[in-house]
Amino acid sequence: xxxxxxxxxxxxxxxxxxxxxxxxxxxxxxxxxxxxxxxxxxxxxxxxxxxxxxxxxxxxxxxxxxxxxxxxxxxxxxxxxxxxxxxxxxxxxxxxxxxxxxxxxxxxxxxxxxxxxxxxxxxxxxxxxxxxxxxxxxxxxxxxxxxxxxxxxxxxxxxxxxxxxxxxxxxxxxxxxxxxxxxxxxxxxxxxxxxxxxxxxxxxxxxxxxxxxxxxxxxxxxxxxxxxxxxxxxxxxxxxxxxxxxxxxxxxxxxxxxxxxxxxxxxxxxxxxxxxxxxxxxxxxxxxxxxxxxxxxxxxxxxxxxxx
Amino acid sequence: xxxxxxxxxxxxxxxxxxxxxxxxxxxxxxxxxxxxxxxxxxxxxxxxxxxxxxxxxxxxxxxxxxxxxxxxxxxxxxxxxxxxxxxxxxxxxxxxxxxxxxxxxxxxxxxxxxxxxxxxxxxxxxxxxxxxxxxxxxxxxxxxxxxxxxxxxxxxxxxxxxxxxxxxxxxxxxxxxxxxxxxxxxxxxxxxxxxxxxxxxxxxxxxxxxxxxxxxxxxxxxxxxxxxxxxxxxxxxxxxxxxxxxxxxxxxxxxxxxxxxxxxxxxxxxxxxxxxxxxxxxxxxxxxxxxxxxxxxxxxxxxxxxxxxxxxxxxxxxxxxxxxxxx
Amino acid sequence: xxxxxxxxxxxxxxxxxxxxxxxxxxxxxxxxxxxxxxxxxxxxxxxxxxxxxxxxxxxxxxxxxxxxxxxxxxxxxxxxxxxxxxxxxxxxxxxxxxxxxxxxxxxxxxxxxxxxxxxxxxxxxxxxxxxxxxxxxxxxxxxxxxxxxxxxxxxxxxxxxxxxxxxxxxxxxxxxxxxxxxxxxxxxxxxxxxxxxxxxxxxxxxxxxxxxxxxxxxxxxxxxxxxxxxxxxxxxxxxxxxxxxxxxxxxxxxxxxxxxxxxxxxxxxxxxxxxxxxxxxxxxxxxxxxxxxxxxx
Numbered sequence: 022x023x024x025x026x027x028x029x030x031x032x033x034x035x036x037x038x039x040x041x042x043x044x045x046x047x048x049x050x051x052x053x054x055x056x057x058x059x060x061x062x063x064x065x066x067x068x069x070x071x072x073x074x075x076x077x078x079x080x081x082x083x084x085x086x087x088x089x090x091x092x093x094x095x096x097x098x099x100x101x102x103x104x105x106x107x108x109x110x111x112x113x114x115x116x117x118x119x120x121x122x123x124x125x126x127x128x129x130x131x132x133x134x135x136x137x138x139x140x141x142x143x144x145x146x147x148x149x150x151x152x153x154x155x156x157x158x159x160x161x162x163x164x165x166x167x168x169x170x171x172x173x174x175x176x177x178x179x180x181x182x183x184x185x186x187x188x189x190x191x192x193x194x195x196x197x198x199x200x201x202x203x204x205x206x207x208x209x210x211x212x213x214x215x216x217x218x219x220x221x222x223x224x225x226x227x228x229x230x231x232x233x234x235x236x237x238x239x240x241x242x243x244x245x246x247x248x249x250x251x252x253x254x255x256x257x258x259x260x261x262x263x264x265x266x267x268x269x270x271x272x273x274x275x276x277x278x279x280x281x282x283x284x285x286x287x288x289x290x291x292x293x294x295x296x297x298x299x300x301x302x303x304x305x306x307x308x309x310x311x312x313x314x315x316x317x318x319x320x321x322x323x324x325x326x327x328x329x
Numbered sequence: 330x331x332x333x334x335x336x337x338x339x340x341x342x343x344x345x346x347x348x349x350x351x352x353x354x355x356x357x358x359x360x361x362x363x364x365x366x367x368x369x370x371x372x373x374x375x376x377x378x379x380x381x382x383x384x385x386x387x388x389x390x391x392x393x394x395x396x397x398x399x400x401x402x403x404x405x406x407x408x409x410x411x412x413x414x415x416x417x418x419x420x421x422x423x424x425x426x427x428x429x430x431x432x433x434x435x436x437x438x439x440x441x442x443x444x445x446x447x448x449x450x451x452x453x454x455x456x457x458x459x460x461x462x463x464x465x466x467x468x469x470x471x472x473x474x475x476x477x478x479x480x481x482x483x484x485x486x487x488x489x490x491x492x493x494x495x496x497x498x499x500x501x502x503x504x505x506x507x508x509x510x511x512x513x514x515x516x517x518x519x520x521x522x523x524x525x526x527x528x529x530x531x532x533x534x535x536x537x538x539x540x541x542x543x544x545x546x547x548x549x550x551x552x553x554x555x556x557x558x559x560x561x562x563x564x565x566x567x568x569x570x571x572x573x574x575x576x577x578x579x580x581x582x583x584x585x586x587x588x589x590x591x592x593x594x595x596x597x598x599x600x601x602x603x604x605x606x607x608x609x610x611x612x613x614x615x616x617x618x619x620x621x622x623x624x625x626x627x628x629x630x631x632x633x634x635x636x637x638x639x640x641x642x643x644x645x646x647x648x649x650x651x652x653x654x655x656x
Numbered sequence: 657x658x659x660x661x662x663x664x665x666x667x668x669x670x671x672x673x674x675x676x677x678x679x680x681x682x683x684x685x686x687x688x689x690x691x692x693x694x695x696x697x698x699x700x701x702x703x704x705x706x707x708x709x710x711x712x713x714x715x716x717x718x719x720x721x722x723x724x725x726x727x728x729x730x731x732x733x734x735x736x737x738x739x740x741x742x743x744x745x746x747x748x749x750x751x752x753x754x755x756x757x758x759x760x761x762x763x764x765x766x767x768x769x770x771x772x773x774x775x776x777x778x779x780x781x782x783x784x785x786x787x788x789x790x791x792x793x794x795x796x797x798x799x800x801x802x803x804x805x806x807x808x809x810x811x812x813x814x815x816x817x818x819x820x821x822x823x824x825x826x827x828x829x830x831x832x833x834x835x836x837x838x839x840x841x842x843x844x845x846x847x848x849x850x851x852x853x854x855x856x857x858x859x860x861x862x863x864x865x866x867x868x869x870x871x872x873x874x875x876x877x878x879x880x881x882x883x884x885x886x887x888x889x890x891x892x893x894x895x896x897x898x899x900x901x902x903x904x905x906x907x908x909x910x911x912x913x914x915x916x917x918x919x920x921x922x923x924x925x926x927x928x929x930x931x932x933x934x935x936x937x938x939x940x941x942x943x944x945x946x947x948x949x950x951x952x953x
Contacts, residue, residue, distance in 0.1 A: 080497040087502060109521055164413035165420060175588055175642050176635045177596035183619035184627050188442055225740050226770035229758045230787040244774040263510035267600050285516035293517055304508045321774040323818040
């Protein structure tokens with residue numbers, strides 16, 4: 022990009038927006054009290070610092086434009102324009118304040134959700150890959166199970182939840198079951214497809230080596246299925262969260278989904294909105310973790326072919 | 330599983346498959362009787378068990394169940410030429426038989442958690458009014474949220490994916506927003522929106538939107554550069570480019586994605602029906618009966634939902650076959 | 657001088673060539689099972705890659721090329737030798753033992769390299785060695801590096817296949833083949849997917865490697881559709897047509913060979929012309945259609 026006036030203008034806009042947020046925030050100190058506004062101002066400053074650190078890339082100012090405009094609009098609407106019941110549309114400073122006050126509970130919820138999600142992933146990956154490797158190898162079993170799996174995988178696992186809750190000993194195990202089964206089918210189907218599409222030459226080569234059963238699985242089939250597995254996981258992440266939240270809302274006593282549901286029942290909407298943001302954070306953590314693991318595990322895949 | 334070598338095993342599998350195929354090909358001229366007999370035999374065995382081994386619990390009339398089995402047995406004759414279809418039928422009959430034996434024949438006490446197949450089938454007759462109404466409501470809700478969701482997400486997604494700048498700016502935000510399940514908004518939306526209908530439609534819309542939007546961005550941005558350059562060289566007008574090039578290019582992945590979107594939409598709708606003050610719907614039917622510990626009806630609701638989605642998905646597949654004739 | 661034989665005469669053994677018989681095929685027939693998915697569209701049987709009543713022998717230390725048009729069964733022959741397919745009838749022997757599935761006495765190179773993309777180049781070579789021999793880690797690595805150096809990949813051992821060009825990937829695959837130190841090398845159009853410049857380099861490399869092999873024990877069966885490649889590399893050429901061996905020709909040039917010297921020699925040009933004539937059937941029924949090819953000769 023050329024260093025023109027336009028460019029400088031483009032770079033400066035987010036800082037102006039930040040200044041506007043700060044001014045409005047400081048103006049609210051007198052009616053609302055400083056301990057109410059302080060977390061919000063700290064949060065805004067942190068965002069600004071992030072902007073300064075990341076600001077070299079050209080798309081960053083635009084991203085922060087969007088974030089700042091959103092916060093500004095929310096702030097102005099809830100503090101000045103909203104004439105309906107205030108507790109339904111809490112101001113951003115109120116929501117940020119929740120993090121200040123509830124931080125321990127929120128962190129505990131994140132951990133609880135994270136644990137459930139990871140366990141679900143682990144079970145689904147182990148079962149899906151294992152059974153997929155076995156079934157994919159036997160054409161007759163594959164042809165029989167693949168259509169069935171395709172029908173079953175389309176059923177949203179959440180519909181099993183009421184029955185699972187009744188049959189299984191606790192809400193937690195029912196939740197784990199729902200998440201695992203929801204993730205199991207796509208992974209299973211993908212593994213079967215990968216195994217049966219093993220590159221012809223590679224397959225012939227492994228045959229000329231007379232590989233043993235475990236060597237074949239460990240050295241050839243498993244690594245061969247990895248890119249597909251990661252693709253499936255990336256695609257299933259949103260559905261995994263859906264299952265997690267749904268399961269937690271159905272009667273668990275911890276986790277982010279529970280947090281939201283609990284405060285909806287008590288009509289504490291500032292905490293509900295804080296819960297939304299918490300889930301955003303959790304999602305980002307899981308996404309970042311996934312990218313990290315993927316980059317390490319798939320270092321042998323041409324990065325040009327590795328989209329997403 | 331002893332010391333045999335998997336490679337040979339695999340090879341033998343492939344060989345047996347192909348030799349089985351060629352054997353089947355030779356046999357095609359003469360009607361093949363033995364392969365069809367296996368699923369049919371299982372079917373008849375299950376029917377006989379149902380009819381002649383007395384129930385040890387109080388059970389509903391078995392007419393429906395036997396009728397279902399017989400119907401499936403007859404429908405098998407239409408698919409008898411495919412080995413996979415025969416295997417699937419065998420498996421289904423076996424599972425139905427096991428279900429019947431375990432719940433009705435081999436146990437003395439009736440557990441409210443494990444209904445017999447007869448009881449489940451019976452609910453479809455006794456509750457047909459509520460079930461039909463539920464299917465109707467769910468379909469209307471889905472249609473109202475699903476169709477606008479597809480149209481808008483495809484439109485915006487293609488535009489965003491085509492422009493490098495828009496993609497770079499929006500993608501980081503979208504990547505965070507996409508996996509946040511719309512489910513979580515549902516309790517809040519039920520409160521702030523005027524009616525349950527509006528809230529449900531809004532949630533379905535969101536789930537479909539997020540499901541397709543990011544996908545569209547990726548599909549369009551990973552378009553073959555040669556094709557993209559070609560359109561640039563030919564100086565195609567933006568409107569033509571959208572409707573004649575980008576939309577057809579993205580269409581297969583849109584249609585591939587529809588089943589996923591449907592699953593997501595169904596999931597949020599189900600959840601909304603559970604939380605909000607729904608009056609009917611398939612999710613509501615399951616949830617309503619779960620509340621009164623009517624697990625027979627819960628099981629029949631789950632099966633019904635499965636069948637509904639399977640039918641929708643096969644419709645999508647038909648649609649894809651009809652629309653995409655160039656792949 | 658070339659030995660040509662009449663049509664239909666298939667069993668050839670020329671004891672004056674070299675050492676003991678290594679590979680022997682006796683009246684081998686094979687036909688791929690019909691592709692069931694295709695059958696609905698086309699009623700006729702797919703006759704691609706069929707072979708019928710095929711017999712030939714390869715002696716120890718010999719380099720034999722099988723050439724022919726596409727679908728003539730040359731790759732099928734190789735897959736039977738590799739043990740990937742079982743002959744419908746007839747027998748295949750190696751060292752007078754019947755072939756029963758793939759074996760560790762034969763190394764195979766495929767057209768598209770068949771490297772494991774998740775293993776670095778060295779690991780690919782090591783993995784091949786490990787299947788035939790149990791070695792210490794250090795020895796394993798040393799041997800892998802030795803063969804990588806041999807094919808001109810010094811210092812590239814820690815790269816993944818995707819980071820290497822097609823020619824380099826085929827080098828790795830050749831290094832893997834040689835590192836397994838098998839007596840029999842089976843190569844299925846190994847340079848078919850490599851670009852023209854690299855193909856020349858790799859042919860020279862293979863020639864050099866085999867000629868510098870001190871005890872001359874390596875027996876090679878090489879499938880190709882490139883006539884020049886076959887002449888340059890092999891001792892004997894089997895020309896396949898219509899499911900069987902149509903002609904057998906002995907390459908009239910001695911080792912060691914140098915490409916520059918060979919391609920300009922009279923012998924080479926004559927031999928090449930003869931092969932071309934065979935390949936494009938210039939004296940056969942399709943004479944009229946193939947008239948234009950004579951201009952290239």
